[in-house]
Amino acid sequence: MTNLSFHDSHGADDVDPLMVRSVEKAFRVLEAFDGSNRSLSLAQIGANVGLDKSAAQRFTHTLNKLGYLQKDPITKRFELSLRSLEMARHFITANPLVNQAMPYLLHLSRETEEAVNLTLPDGTDIVFAARFMSRHMLNTDVVVGTRMPAFCTAPGRAILSRLPMDEALSLLERSPLQAFTSQTVHAIDALIARLETARNAGYATTWGEFFPGDLSVASAVLDQSGRPVAAVNIGVSNARYTSEKAEEMFAPLVVAATRSISQASSTF
Incomplete structure (x- = not known):
């Protein structure tokens, strides 16, 4: 039986040896987008997530290649893609x-x-x-x-x-x-x-x-x-x-x- 009771979903232990920090940062990049931040530049993503320009570039490039971010070819700004919505569908159907x-x-x-x-x-x-x-x-x-x-x-x-x-x-x-x-x-x-x-x-x-x-x-x-x-x-x-x-x-x-x-x- 799945326990869906209250839990602290954002209390990751900073000294957890099993924690993969790159995965954590990737999800923080995705979480930077919301109703007031629908479209973000590379610099804004880096500032919001706490990444330097090089790291922000690597994470956004990877997420773009995986289909979770889309990049405007003219403005170079990023948005969440439709594929990111599939995660919610997977949760609901499962x-x-x-x-x-x-x-x-x-x-x-x-x-x-x-x-x-x-x-x-x-x-x-x-x-x-x-x-x-x-x-x-x-x-x-x-x-x-x-x-x-x-x-x-x-x-x-x-x-x-x-x-x-x-x-x-x-x-x-x-x-x-x-x-x-x-x-x-x-x-x-x-x-x-x-x-x-x-x-x-x-x-x-x-x-x-x-x-x-x-x-x-x-x-x-x-x-x-x-x-x-x-x-x-x-x-x-x-x-x-x-x-x-x-x-x-x-x-x-x-x-x-x-x-x-x-x-x-x-x-x-």
Whole structure:
């Protein structure tokens, strides 16, 4: 059974004798590209990753030859290629939990016509592994692979609420607790109270704590040992729902979906 519980995915030991530094640097080059850095020059890549010009040239040349970077012949700037997207496809198609959840996510999407998501825990964050968009186009910048803090998102709190309290507290203490909106709950004591409420209810809610106006209701998917391995959430806008109505309508649906996913699979 794959353990998809929270872990520190960026805590590589600098003195690990088995660590291949060139592989690490290659992935750092790829990770330098994002929504605000769609296209980068060789100098920008070197500065962002901490490589001298010669090393940056070797890494970008290699990644270009392998098909993970493409180079504009005129500007000489680099971008991620379509092949880099295949890595996400490989993960999704190979992950039994994501595949098991898909029919239930599709059913929720058709039944509610709202945004439905499956998120997985990673360190102090959650990562979107599947997303069914709403025709109302809520948060169109959120795509598969988007990473968000767990402490101020309904899926993150749903997962945290099903962990042993000392483990959840440790993750909260390592989280970048900050106010993303005026509604963000970011004090430890208040967050612990929210987790206790979520654990008792079987689901978690957040009202505009990461995105203004975003109402989210989530429940955790559990493995056979009762540990949280994912969460399903439904997100709607406060322009169309009150928080009370969103909770009343969608909490039973996400709880039923995660219970079915948990019970249906014995492979993740």
